[in-house]
Amino acid sequence: MKLERTLALKNLRRKPARTAALVLLSAFLALSVFGGSVVVASLRNGLKSYEARLGADIVAVPYQARTKGTFESILLQGIPGMFYMDEQYYNKICTIEGVEAAAPQFYLASTSAGCCSVPVQIIGFDPEKDFTVQPWIRESFALSLGDGDIIVGSELTVPKDGILTFYDTPCRIVAQLGKTGTGLDTAVYTNMATIKTMMRNAESLGFHYLTDTDPDHAVSSVMIRVANGYDVEAVTGDINVHVRHVEASAAAAMLSSVAGGLKSVSGVIGILVAAIWVLAVVILAIAFAMISHERAKEFAVLRCLGASRRMLCRLLLTEAAFAAFCGAVLGVAAGALIVFPFGNAISTALELPYLMPSALPAAALALGSLLLSALAGALSAAVSAWRVSRSDAGLLLREG
């Protein structure tokens, strides 16, 4: 076996152009398999996270917010939105049969986040009624939010002094949430008292976001939990019928539209990766067939020198395995250099929840891609190796 390894390495070194072509092909294969699998895994993680973070059975927003798709833009892309309805609609929703809990939220967009020219979404919630935000805030912050306290999403850089000022309202950052892969990663969370203070300060600064509603009696959305034994679709229908100017949507319907988009993107990536894998195996098989044909006399001489058929077979397979492995390592490294640093760019381009796998699953994906690429190399060389081992050395040498 040692002799085959030495011979294989020398063969690869002596033909640098041929070796480079084989390595590059394997690298391209590994790059597409690793890159594609990380993107698909990130999309799947993103959907799970989105599902977990939504946390309500029904979401009710003012009618104009639903028609513009504003609420989903906040959740998916982190595009700040501001829409308001009178608190009376929240009270009406609470009286609908089947509504077990209803939590109002108030949205405000900053004009500038202190350092950036883009607005930040500020979400105010009522700690006593909320059941959607607090469960995952508790993962990072166990105490209750005081007035002037804020919690920021994972995609916001916390300033050294821990203070962010919105509409002349200095706020103390008490915690930073874990990454969710959704638009909520760039949001800021606070209690109702703080966000209403910001709203009043915005008014005094000349930003009149609310013209026909009193800010103290306005809400942006209502997150609803349906009581056991009630059908979510039926309760959603009841709200839409009995509470005018409000559009209620079942969370499952919102999730299914995101899942649909994710399924199609994942499907396209899956088909592309499979096509590239098959194509690379075919090209490698043709390359090995040509190489073994070109080296037929070399193999015949080796046979005359006492090399067994099995040894020739192993020699060609070892060469293929070395080239495929080196290519796979290069491909996985190149893939890691693309998918990990550019994760935010991919997420922004796809406009879908995108949560990259942590170190261990990413390492497993890299190992899987390495094995798959090495397997492709071995598979494509197998037929050529079998043919070489079956060829008649005497006949080949006599043919000249």
Added chain:
Amino acid sequence: MNKPKIKALDIVFPVLSLVFLVGILTVFQPCGPREDGSWMSCHWAGRAVAGAAGAMLLLSVLRLVVRAGAKQGLDLALIALAALALALPGHLIGLCMMHDMRCHTLTAPCTAVLSCLMAAAAAVDLLLSLRKGK
């Protein structure tokens, strides 16, 4: 005096540095100015990276005309400059607050990738020349 021999790897350095310099000034430049015309810190991080890329280009061109011993020194300088360029956006000079801004999604990753490639190429060249020297 023998003319220094130019290998394929020697060409990689000026090409990478040029891509780095032109890229940081155009394709992957940081965020634009605020509405009031003032610049965010990522702009200055971009300027500093451009400076490092310019220095890399100068050293890369210099590598083409010097002899083997001096090349090893220039390789070390390129590795140090690549490490500096990698650390500039986000570590030595802050970027924007929101991570979905251009400086986070494009400038920092492109700088990281090009710095890593530059450092890897210089390290490979250094190792090869040291092995050859033995």
